[in-house]
Amino acid sequence: MATGETAPDLTAWTEIVDRLEDSMPPEWTRFARESADTSWMRAMLLLDAHDRLGNATPTEHVAHTLHHLAMSNERAAEAAGWEALYDKRREERRQLLLLIEERGESVLDGEPLQLFQRSIVPVVLADRGA
Numbered sequence: 001m002a003t004g005e006t007a008p009d010l011t012a013w014t015e016i017v018d019r020l021e022d023s024m025p026p027e028w029t030r031f032a033r034e035s036a037d038t039s040w041m042r043a044m045l046l047l048d049a050h051d052r053l054g055n056a057t058p059t060e061h062v063a064h065t066l067h068h069l070a071m072s073n074e075r076a077a078e079a080a081g082w083e084a085l086y087d088k089r090r091e092e093r094r095q096l097l098l099l100i101e102e103r104g105e106s107v108l109d110g111e112p113l114q115l116f117q118r119s120i121v122p123v124v125l126a127d128r129g130a
Helices: 010-023 026-034 039-053 058-072 076-107 110-119
Strands: none
Touching: 010 026, 010 039, 010 076, 026 039, 039 076, 039 110, 058 076, 076 110
């Protein structure tokens, strides 16, 4: 570790993995837990999670489509429910993206940290596009 660098915060890594667990495949979570002591693996897994979360989930796609179907059939109350589900899931995903963007550096050091800093592209979710 270079002078002035701080050690990776493995408690923060555990917290990040715990928060991401429901949104990531079981294989991702297994690698994250088994490779907690390897900065390169943490960097690659963070970048992978960020990439995956940059796209709408199946729940968002379904809720968005059913919202439009309900609207076209003049079922406003049903449409509002689907829209609320879409907004909730989208916000949950946005919070996970922010978690990775804000806390990712704290769990990395050395070259993996530099890779993360070069590779992470903050995601801005459009109102309905993501």
